[in-house]
Amino acid sequence: MTHEPLTASVGIVTPQHVRLFGASTPLQLDGGTLLHSVDVSYETYGTLNQERSNAVLICHALSGNAHAAGYHSKDDKRPGWWDHYIGPGKPFDTNRYFVIASNNLGGCDGTTGPSSIDPATGMPYGLNFPMITIGDIVRVQHALVRQLGIERLMAVVGGSMGGMQALQWALDYPHMVPASVIIAAAPRLTAQNIAFNAVARQAIMADPHFNGGDYYTLPGDPTTKARPESGLALARMMAHITYLSEQGLHERFGRRLQDRDALSYGFETDFAVESYLSYQGSSFVKRFDANSYLYITKAMDYFDPFPDAETTVQRLTGVESHFLVMSFDTDWRFDTSRSKELVRILHRSLKDCTFQEFSSPAGHDAFLLPHPSYEKSLGSFLLRTWQSITGGQA
Amino acid sequence: MISLRVDQSIIASLIEPGSRVLDLGCGDGLLMQHLIHQKQCKGIGVEISPEGVQSCIAHGVPVYQGDMDQGLSDHFDATFDYVLLSHTLQAIHRPAFVLEEMLRVGRRGIVSFPNFGHWRFRWQLLISGRVPQRGVLPYMWYDTPNIRMCTLLDFRDLCHELDIRIVQQIPLAASGDVKGGLPLRASNVPWMQFMANWLSPMAVFLLEKE
Numbered sequence: 001m002t003h004e005p006l007t008a009s010v011g012i013v014t015p016q017h018v019r020l021f022g023a024s025t026p027l028q029l030d031g032g033t034l035l036h037s038v039d040v041s042y043e044t045y046g047t048l049n050q051e052r053s054n055a056v057l058i059c060h061a062l063s064g065n066a067h068a069a070g071y072h073s074k075d076d077k078r079p080g081w082w083d084h085y086i087g088p089g090k091p092f093d094t095n096r097y098f099v100i101a102s103n104n105l106g107g108c109d110g111t112t113g114p115s116s117i118d119p120a121t122g123m124p125y126g127l128n129f130p131m132i133t134i135g136d137i138v139r140v141q142h143a144l145v146r147q148l149g150i151e152r153l154m155a156v157v158g159g160s161m162g163g164m165q166a167l168q169w170a171l172d173y174p175h176m177v178p179a180s181v182i183i184a185a186a187p188r189l190t191a192q193n194i195a196f197n198a199v200a201r202q203a204i205m206a207d208p209h210f211n212g213g214d215y216y217t218l219p220g221d222p223t224t225k226a227r228p229e230s231g232l233a234l235a236r237m238m239a240h241i242t243y244l245s246e247q248g249l250h251e252r253f254g255r256r257l258q259d260r261d262a263l264s265y266g267f268e269t270d271f272a273v274e275s276y277l278s279y280q281g282s283s284f285v286k287r288f289d290a291n292s293y294l295y296i297t298k299a300m301d302y303f304d305p306f307p308d309a310e311t312t313v314q315r316l317t318g319v320e321s322h323f324l325v326m327s328f329d330t331d332w333r334f335d336t337s338r339s340k341e342l343v344r345i346l347h348r349s350l351k352d353c354t355f356q357e358f359s360s361p362a363g364h365d366a367f368l369l370p371h372p373s374y375e376k377s378l379g380s381f382l383l384r385t386w387q388s389i390t391g392g393q394a
Numbered sequence: 395m396i397s398l399r400v401d402q403s404i405i406a407s408l409i410e411p412g413s414r415v416l417d418l419g420c421g422d423g424l425l426m427q428h429l430i431h432q433k434q435c436k437g438i439g440v441e442i443s444p445e446g447v448q449s450c451i452a453h454g455v456p457v458y459q460g461d462m463d464q465g466l467s468d469h470f471d472a473t474f475d476y477v478l479l480s481h482t483l484q485a486i487h488r489p490a491f492v493l494e495e496m497l498r499v500g501r502r503g504i505v506s507f508p509n510f511g512h513w514r515f516r517w518q519l520l521i522s523g524r525v526p527q528r529g530v531l532p533y534m535w536y537d538t539p540n541i542r543m544c545t546l547l548d549f550r551d552l553c554h555e556l557d558i559r560i561v562q563q564i565p566l567a568a569s570g571d572v573k574g575g576l577p578l579r580a581s582n583v584p585w586m587q588f589m590a591n592w593l594s595p596m597a598v599f600l601l602e603k604e
Contacts, residue, residue: 322456343458347438347468350414354438356447356459373444380452388454 008088009079010045010070017041017110020143027139033130037119040144041066041110042102045086046094048150053389055150056092056382057141058082058101059158059165062239062296063288065109068101084370091379096386097154104165105140106132106295114291115216125291127213132295134161134303138168145176152176155385157378159183159367160334161296164303167342170321171305179385180321181378184331184367186338187345188304193333196242197297200235204290207231213291232290233281240280245330245363249273306345316349323353324381326367326374333364354381398428401506404564404598405480408504409433413475416440416500418462418492419482423450430455437474440466462486466495474500481596483507483549484540493556493601502561503601509565511545511591546591549599557604563587565594 019039021027026034043066069086086092092099103111114129156177158166163185170180207228217225253273269275306312327339336357346353358374360366402425411433417426420439429435438456441447450457477500496503518526525535
């Protein structure tokens with residue numbers, strides 16, 4: 001298959017910050033508590049048109065952030081996490097669309113989360129941070145979108161946990177979402193999905209440095225507190241295995257040895273795959289907060305918009321969105337049958353829903369990687385939506 | 395202007411504006427696109443080939459990638475006004491099952507397929523002694539997707555067996571991409587059925603459950 005070269009990058013982007021909600025207009029969380037102010041970090045790419053009708057919101061997965069495309073500086077070596085897909089001439093064509101990406105509530109990349117300072121105490125929240133849900137995360141995104149002066153989005157798009165957010169958007173703000181793209185996701189976690197999250201949380205909480213979530217070193221503190229790095233790394237290593245396919249992992253590493261010619265007959269790192277996983281774990285702890293991992297995985301566990309038939313009907317009545325649901329054949333974290341579960345629910349409620357499965361050796365991570373046919377479907381769905389909303393010509 | 399196959403134009407003419415339609419084996423989605431735009435229909439196509447699905451998306455047609463079996467089990471009874479099976483019957487593994495499912499999820503079914511009883515096929519088989527591979531079915535017997543060859547009379551027999559009522563049978567005078575192939579005079583008179591089975595390379599059937 002020929003792959004037309006995707007064109008330019010969005011270039012240098014500046015992360016932006018906004019404080020939303022307030023003492024008189026707090027964020028009401030699904031768990032019943034209030035957050036009086038929420039800082040949100042976000043980035044935008046492209047230009048909002050005069051009618052403010054070309055905005056596409058991108059929702060990130062568990063460990064993502066607001067930096068979805070472009071570079072932060074000239075010397076920046078790595079672009080944003082979905083750079084291959086966002087830019088002029090790419091599926092999220094910034095010549096046409098105004099793309100918004102923000103860091104999720106509960107995260108650790110500029111948006112309020114457990115590592116933020118609790119204004120009530122002047123100390124980091126830690127485990128005093130209230131429990132959050134996918135609904136809460138979306139509520140904060142909604143406040144951001146409104147803050148940007150946008151009353152109706154063109155589309156909401158997300159993969160994995162981002163797909164759950166895209167679905168939540170279509171249900172919670174039906175008049176604001178004409179199109180939803182839900183990639184490599186599921187309408188609810190299965191026991192196996194929850195089990196993976198539970199083991200990850202246990203790994204973090206069993207770390208001797210976890211200290212009940214109180215491990216942050218404050219500016220000016222004379223001593224540096226140790227962080228639960230080995231627990232978080234272990235959680236990431238285990239999760240990372242579930243993001244790849246057996247085939248992909250084997251093709252990449254096989255039984256190759258790491259920096260040695262013979263087996264050690266000990267517990268040193270013998271195999272290349274061990275070394276790779278350790279690297280994944282140790283690089284993750286540099287950029288991610290263990291408490292955020294706990295809260296966000298819990299929010300995923302709780303997600304279940306269609307617990308029974310009656311609720312399903314209620315939640316889908318009035319939903320205006322067209323849906324595009326996509327999956328990958330080697331994804332076993334959220335395999336194709338999970339996407340079809342959602343498609344069936346939508347079909348039975350007579351929603352416009354397109355479903356496509358793609359072949360890829362990359363497992364769950366496939367949605368982040370280059371894939372010509374997936375790019376094409378995503379691009380033409382967005383283009384169609386843009387044409388029907390703005391009357392624009394291709 | 396979208397240009398449809400001749401059987402597709404006939405099918406489109408049978409569908410009332412505003413209907414809910416399920417198109418099985420919808421290919422590039424042009425028929426659904428025509429129904430959506432010209433007849434304000436709602437609905438979805440089912441297609442197994444990635445190229446077909448991609449083309450549907452580009453045409454703004456909701457589409458489900460999968461085989462007919464899955465595409466049908468998603469839907470509740472009587473969800474659609476029409477379920478279409480255009481130029482696809484000959485390629486499915488379980489035609490009887492699919493026909494029954496069509497009339498479970500839909501009020502009416504419309505089926506079009508190439509007629510293996512057409513004189514040209516009979517003639518080719520008679521003269522060459524080999525399975526015909528020209529015209530509307532340009533494949534060798536061993537690599538053809540057309541695994542269920544039947545004649546108009548065979549299809550009528552199956553409908554009878556499945557308690558499916560043939561509301562209308564429209565034998566066509568041309569098939570495939572031929573433009574403007576006019577329908578032959580339709581009739582339920584046995585003599586006309588017999589003649590249609592000789593003369594029509596393709597036919598469209600409008601079906602209902604008894």
